[in-house]
Amino acid sequence: MKIIVCIKQVPDTTEVKINPETGILLREGVPSIINPYDLHAIEAGLQIRERVQGNVTVITMGPPQAETALRDALAMGADDAILLTDKAFAGSDTWATSYVLSMAIKKLGADLIICGKQAIDGDTAQVGPETAEFLDIPHISYVRKIEEVTENSVRVQRMMDEGYDIVESSLPVLLTVLRELNEPRLPSLKAKIAAKKAVIKKWASSDINVDNNKIGIKGSPTRVKNIFTPEARADRIILNGTLEEQVDKLAKELRELKCL
Amino acid sequence: MPIVVNLNKCKGCEECIASCPYDAIEIKEGKASINEYCNFCKTCLSVCPEGAIEEIEGKFFIPETSSIGNYRGVLIFAEQREDKISPVTYELLGVGRRLADDLNVELSAALFGASEKEAEELIRWGADKIYFCDDPVFKQFNDEPYARLLSLIIETYKPEIVIAGATPIGRSFIPRVAARLGTGLTADCTSLSIDRETRNLLQVRPAFGGNIMATILCPNHRPQMATVRPRVMKRGEYKKDKKGEIIYIRADNIPFRTKVIDTIKEVSNITVNLQEADVIVSGGRGLGNAKGFELLKELAVLLGGTIGASRAAVDEGWISYIHQVGQTGRTVCPKIYIACGISGAVQHIVGMQSSDIIIAINKNPEAPIFNIANYGIVGDLYEVIPLFIRKIKEVKAISS
Numbered sequence: 218m219k220i221i222v223c224i225k226q227v228p229d230t231t232e233v234k235i236n237p238e239t240g241i242l243l244r245e246g247v248p249s250i251i252n253p254y255d256l257h258a259i260e261a262g263l264q265i266r267e268r269v270q271g272n273v274t275v276i277t278m279g280p281p282q283a284e285t286a287l288r289d290a291l292a293m294g295a296d297d298a299i300l301l302t303d304k305a306f307a308g309s310d311t312w313a314t315s316y317v318l319s320m321a322i323k324k325l326g327a328d329l330i331i332c333g334k335q336a337i338d339g340d341t342a343q344v345g346p347e348t349a350e351f352l353d354i355p356h357i358s359y360v361r362k363i364e365e366v367t368e369n370s371v372r373v374q375r376m377m378d379e380g381y382d383i384v385e386s387s388l389p390v391l392l393t394v395l396r397e398l399n400e401p402r403l404p405s406l407k408a409k410i411a412a413k414k415a416v417i418k419k420w421a422s423s424d425i426n427v428d429n430n431k432i433g434i435k436g437s438p439t440r441v442k443n444i445f446t447p448e449a450r451a452d453r454i455i456l457n458g459t460l461e462e463q464v465d466k467l468a469k470e471l472r473e474l475k476c477l
Numbered sequence: 478m479p480i481v482v483n484l485n486k487c488k489g490c491e492e493c494i495a496s497c498p499y500d501a502i503e504i505k506e507g508k509a510s511i512n513e514y515c516n517f518c519k520t521c522l523s524v525c526p527e528g529a530i531e532e533i534e535g536k537f538f539i540p541e542t543s544s545i546g547n548y549r550g551v552l553i554f555a556e557q558r559e560d561k562i563s564p565v566t567y568e569l570l571g572v573g574r575r576l577a578d579d580l581n582v583e584l585s586a587a588l589f590g591a592s593e594k595e596a597e598e599l600i601r602w603g604a605d606k607i608y609f610c611d612d613p614v615f616k617q618f619n620d621e622p623y624a625r626l627l628s629l630i631i632e633t634y635k636p637e638i639v640i641a642g643a644t645p646i647g648r649s650f651i652p653r654v655a656a657r658l659g660t661g662l663t664a665d666c667t668s669l670s671i672d673r674e675t676r677n678l679l680q681v682r683p684a685f686g687g688n689i690m691a692t693i694l695c696p697n698h699r700p701q702m703a704t705v706r707p708r709v710m711k712r713g714e715y716k717k718d719k720k721g722e723i724i725y726i727r728a729d730n731i732p733f734r735t736k737v738i739d740t741i742k743e744v745s746n747i748t749v750n751l752q753e754a755d756v757i758v759s760g761g762r763g764l765g766n767a768k769g770f771e772l773l774k775e776l777a778v779l780l781g782g783t784i785g786a787s788r789a790a791v792d793e794g795w796i797s798y799i800h801q802v803g804q805t806g807r808t809v810c811p812k813i814y815i816a817c818g819i820s821g822a823v824q825h826i827v828g829m830q831s832s833d834i835i836i837a838i839n840k841n842p843e844a845p846i847f848n849i850a851n852y853g854i855v856g857d858l859y860e861v862i863p864l865f866i867r868k869i870k871e872v873k874a875i876s877s
Binding site: 474 | 684
């Protein structure tokens, strides 16, 4: 079975600090990591490979620095890694990014494509489903458990608002996965060293046959008009007195706001 | 559109570097240099004391825009589950009506798999026209057929704006529709308005976990598509006598490559639908054990709400993931959010900071949760919450 895992390199938000006065993100010296959801996608790919024979290829689109994310994926046990990198990809929105990923996946061929539910920097959760549409294959979002994988089908649990659905699909299919799905393995030191030396294939736009009018900023339907900092909460009230007095005041305030 | 550095003006002061949310500025040979991370957000333009960062016009190819004028009207996707219209749908009708009135166009709604009675209700809630398909195969949510049918309706009736709820359903299948139609989609918007000059939809959404807000445009493609965060927009006005038209849509030749075999509801005596709850009582590591959630549940039930949790509490195995609030869980905005024993890591805060009222109960007065709370109580939650429960019972006894 040919399994492709799509990953993204993102800033490690656990290291991000916020300037308390301006509310602006301080990103200086913030390390880059594999998007946390994508670690679960990689782990899912590796577990399926162990169950049904096959190989796991990890792909990412990004600047040359994104190579380190692919090396981390190789250290976890992926068989192959491809970096889609080209100045012409820069500024791609979710539509253009999905188009590029789908063209790379078409070139590779795949039975199963696994993505994280969303990236923690953009939080759109759109690239997985959009990629599936470009590939003209089905997708299942928010996968919390993979119940069964056969040569031509999968059965998974999909999380919904009030519980979950059990969904079956023919292959090829694209899955977007939740953290709940599994516990990503930690690479051994030996695997890390090997991954450092591994050759990462680099594909530019010409390698995947993309239409240059559909990529980068010119191929992106959406534009960022401006960015601003959300307004800070102005109505902060610190309660004091004994605990009982504080609770009384809180209840009184809530009653005045018609919340009780 | 492209952002460039005027090397004659740049003094290499590095002011711009920290301002960039995308890490797209580096210093090369003593001057600022914009790399391929640039998202053209223009934040750096106003930061540079020398005015050395500039936007150059017209270098990009602008796609065919002549057909844009053929698109007219606002369409909402009317989500239903088990034949019942989802709450977010009424909010979409509210914002959709406002946008349609601003543009002086019709508001329509697409409803799949529910009954005609529900379609009529949508009209009373503000829609002028309903595209209605009652084929039973649409009763259950299924991405591909939903995406195909909605795409078909959009291609046929050509609305200029399409909005859906940023629910598990909307966020899963709407991207397929946007990909198929070759247009832009903005996820999880918290504000939508019309730019009167251009008639473009201004779509505001949180980015970087809500620490910054971005206004997104889709200037050269139609329809302009967005998913809208539940509970942020006001419901429309209900008019008993409002009239409208129902257009029956047939679903032929729709592919079904996925099949929903079963739907399982989480067994719990309170709702687990955090996105629709008015009150969320959330617990973190400070609870100390799984039993602590029983106390929170008592408070939540009393307030007519549900329980949430921080990642720490979920990782400890005290409560299931479906309750997790934050960056790797759900984003919520209830009327009241009560954070109990939650320190307030950035990842948690981004998932709940848009709540109307935030109440924090924590032993540690330095806990960052107090920075965003409207009301803060420093104390042991096992003392505070029982007091609070008693107080609420008193208040309720008086008012009833």
